[in-house]
Amino acid sequence: MKLSEKQQIFTFNVSMLICKAYEMGLTLTFGEAYRTREQQLLYVQSGKSQTMNSNHLRRLAVDFNVFKEGNLTYKWEDIKPLGDYWEGLHPTNRWGGDWNKNDIKDGFIDTPHFEMNA
Numbered sequence: 024m025k026l027s028e029k030q031q032i033f034t035f036n037v038s039m040l041i042c043k044a045y046e047m048g049l050t051l052t053f054g055e056a057y058r059t060r061e062q063q064l065l066y067v068q069s070g071k072s073q074t075m076n077s078n079h080l081r082r083l084a085v086d087f088n089v090f091k092e093g094n095l096t097y098k099w100e101d102i103k104p105l106g107d108y109w110e111g112l113h114p115t116n117r118w119g120g121d122w123n124k125n126d127i128k129d130g131f132i133d134t135p136h137f138e139m140n141a
């Protein structure tokens with residue numbers, strides 16, 4: 024499948040994710056989606072990211088600011104239901120709160136991050 028076709032599936036699935044969040048009583052604002060190599064390098068150098076192979080570089084990842092009852096949250100427990108929904112939308116979808124999909128909070132946690140790892 025061409026990258027552009029993956030990006031189109033990803034973008035449609037993001038629209039479903041947004042609707043689901045509001046259904047769940049969560050509200051969202053956008054963080055980053057597409058990221059340049061230059062920006063990614065700054066994140067790796069500052070420790071904010073651990074890889075130059077981020078799906079943000081391929082337009083296959085998005086970060087959301089998640090609000091619960093009007094308050095910004097990064098809490099794993101608050102965002103996990105949305106992560107579960109995301110992973111159900113496509114077999115290659117991953118949530119940054121559970122990279123290895125083992126349903127527990129372990130390793131590097133990036134709860135605002137939703138990606139298609141295709």
Ligand SMILES: [Zn+2]
Binds near residue numbers: 079086
């Ligand atoms: Zn991200």
